[in-house]
Amino acid sequence: MSKKRRQVKKSTARRRTTSRKRAISRTAAPSARGALAVATSARQTVRARVAAMADATLAVVDDDQALQSMLAVLRDRKEPIKVRLAALASLQAASFSVVAFESCRTDYTATLRAVMDDPNAELRQRVLGLLMRDKDGAAQKRLIAGLESPAKALVPPEKALQLLGYDPHADAYRLARKIVKDPPNETAKREALRLLGADSSARPVFEKILRDKKEAPEYRRISASALHAIAPDVLQKHAREIVLDSSESEDLQAASLTAIAQFGDADTISGDAELMKRVGRMRSGASTKVKQTAKRLLTKYGQ
């Protein structure tokens, strides 16, 4: 870089900093003003800027130019990523002051959309999380496109599923079902099952996994939990069968006993001699966890 260009750059940076400082000094509280000046200054060390970002939150909601300078840091790919992440956290904190932040919201959302495909994975993921909490259509579109075609993915599939779970109307169920059938990794399958937990038509998927002893215990537990939410009667039926099946995992038996004890129909359980006999046996000859849940059930139903 030539000397002249360096000088022009330096003078432009100085002018920007001076203008920011002037803008901040007009309205924001003194501590917030100072913090913002440090946070947005390229001359300061990364550590000092990150530390100042936390105190700059108040300045953002007070003054539009302060907001714009913070948004500029967040958008600028040349800024150190730690500073950009700190700017995002500071803006996010400011957004909690709903009334005061109203004048900033439009620009803030537009900036988040602009940086959702940033090269930095962590920033991308955080921004997508913030947008999806507001059920943002742009973020949703990109996440679904990424699940349909992994080359376009902004985040790993498990994260995309987790974020799409914020909006049950996102048309992610069909993709989740696909992932359950043919998962790219174990975590993605777990997240897909969690997402399907709100889909009332996914009952057969959960019934199949719950009764399949070859499935991982975690998936089977998620399936039991999902069935409790979407078809509690069906879960009670399967829970009974799992308790009666001596070859079932003790972990799942304990979960089934809890489901029966807490949510089962009292008359049906009291009148189920086979079940009560089996639970009676479990009280003495199983793991501590199973013993405890069996005792609880028997106490509740007066045995």
Next chain:
Amino acid sequence: MTNACSIVPEDDAIDPALSEDQFAVLVDAFAQNSDAGALTSLLRESHAIYDQRSTAAIVRMRGWILLALAQVGLPADAVIFALEELDTGHDGYLVAAAARALRSSDPRAEFAPFLMQAVGNMRYRDEAVAFDAYGAYATAADATTPIRELLITLTWLGPLAGGILPRLVELRAPGSGVSKKLLADLDRAVDAIGRDRVDPPGGRSWGRQPRALRATPGTPHGVPAAGNDCCDWRGSLGDVLRWPFGQRADSDAVRPVQFEDHNGTPISYGEFFTGQPSIVAFFYTRCDNPQKCSLTVAKLARVQRQLAERGLAGQVRTAAITYDPGFDLPSRLLAYGRGRQLVMDGGHRLLRATSGIEPLRRHFGLGVNFVESLVNRHRVEIYVLDAAGRIGASFSRLHWDERNVVDAAAALLRDDTPGPTGSPVVPSPPARLRTASTVLGTLASLGVALFPKCPICWLTYMSALGLSSVLPVPYSPWWEAALLALMTLNLATVWWRGLASGRMAGFHLAAAGAVVIVAMKVGLLSDQAAMPGVLLTLAGSLATVWSARPAVSMPASTSVPGH
């Protein structure tokens, strides 16, 4: 009934499997041909084009249609869709597009309250929106926003929006929810409206005027009230529809539909929605628009209170049926109703159709669509049913006024909704009267059938009575006439009940029984025809009692505390 509530015809020529990009091309083509009718028909929520799409995709699609209509000019029958977005919409893109589309129609003072309502809905959730390409999302700070579009539309209305000026001025106060950046737009709107302000007749401020746009009680939709200028264009709104008695489609197709209520009690449509008029709203617990389902059920609770205040609580049933029966299990329905102060007992229930929503969707012409099992888009809708479970009135799209709904139910109850082609609605008689009528009617038929034909037969009967130590009774031929009158009266009540419940089979049986008995009495049939005649009468009477049974078979009350 095919689709009683649709305003525009279905366009079956469009492939529902179009991709979003193909859809955008189609809409652009309609816009180029200035085909506002085709664009309007695409705005129906139940259109197949919205089936199995995400809510976000539907927002993009409907927004693009509204923008296309903004180009070609919003026709009168599409104004309702724009007003609906302003009234209940909570997506910034759609609200902004609706505000823009409205500017392509004729300016009307009645738009102003809807625009103000939308400003209220969008406060604290204003966002940048992009209209330059299909599916575009704004990433720059200079984009327009819903509140900006609403303010521009208010500026366009100018003095016609005079009624909302005080409320608009209040938005200048700090913390009012309008961005400081929009203060210039706000000032422009205030200036434009205040320039030559036109106050509406009869008062300075209209407050929440949209309700005044709707059909006044007793005024059929599309028939403007004399001397009321606001109603001249109301015929195109289509948010209130009324069907006179003779024009109501029967409910036979949905009568077998099985429901489960908030307590898990099974009941069929035929059982719950016949015998008395009913008010039925549609909702689902996972609806994330507070202006739609949550408000609908809360307003239904207010309807219940108004019914009670007017002494109609026991005479009009209320129900809210979920669009999402797979997820809305009884426990969820109960919690949802309790949270909104809804009275829930035998005559007032939250229901889920255990056999699915499809038959109801067809019968009511519901404005709803789905992605998988979940609702992706729906309108606000509430129906008033007559005692035969047929739709007598519907209120949809815009927020309905509780008083108008109660009035519509009371009108059905009072039997004062005569139609040009039909008879009035006949309220069902009370349960005790039904039972007494059946017993008396059958006994009368028996009496007529067995009544002695001459004094000699009478003496024979009496000697039998004398043998059994019963006091002799003098020959009284007038008894036959009295029994015949009773039998005729029974026939009339059976007809009355049949008319009220919409099931005339009972009447036909009883009438056949009466004909057989009379034919036997006049000698056209042998005496052996007497018993079949009596049995036919009994069967007919019982059939009508059975058809109106739910009025006496409600389970025990489970009222929410405080009601």
